[in-house]
Amino acid sequence: PHIDNMKFILVICLVALATAAPQKHPDRDAQIVKDERSDSGDGNFYYSFETSNGISAQKTGTPGSKGQSNMDGGFQFRLPDGTIAEVRYVANEYGYQPESDLIPKPHPLPPHAIEQIRVAEEQRRQGITFDK
Numbered sequence: 001p002h003i004d005n006m007k008f009i010l011v012i013c014l015v016a017l018a019t020a021a022p023q024k025h026p027d028r029d030a031q032i033v034k035d036e037r038s039d040s041g042d043g044n045f046y047y048s049f050e051t052s053n054g055i056s057a058q059k060t061g062t063p064g065s066k067g068q069s070n071m072d073g074g075f076q077f078r079l080p081d082g083t084i085a086e087v088r089y090v091a092n093e094y095g096y097q098p099e100s101d102l103i104p105k106p107h108p109l110p111p112h113a114i115e116q117i118r119v120a121e122e123q124r125r126q127g128i129t130f131d132k
Contacts, residue, residue, distance in 0.1 A: 027053045043069065054078040066093045 030053040039045040043063030050056040059073030074088040087100040109117075 030055070054084070064093055068093055 030051045032049060033052050034048065034050040034056075036049070037045075037047045043061070045061045046059070048056070048058040055075075055077045057073065057075040059071055061069050061071045064070040069091075070093075071091040072089075074086060076084055076086045079085050085100070085102055087098050087102065089096060089098040091097070
């Protein structure tokens, strides 16, 4: 009887181990189906790639007027519900500026807040300060 209990516990442990084993993710075998790259060596570059599971990215870069690299690009990927998520961006002397429906948009300011800002700007122009 004691050996039968041990065998039963061993079988349960093996079943639990098999169930808990990492499952193969469907995107694990994604292949690169497109890979284009160009770099002229003077700060101008371009790349574009795409994978078999719907991920893609592209970017163009040019030298900026203040020593920075200016970049324009985007990336896309498939969401779990099957829709495509897309992010477009510009990066330059003004920073990284992404655009996407995925990025939350701030609510517009209420009219009274806009009026307070207008009054404060007018007071600043008149030299009124509230510093102690």
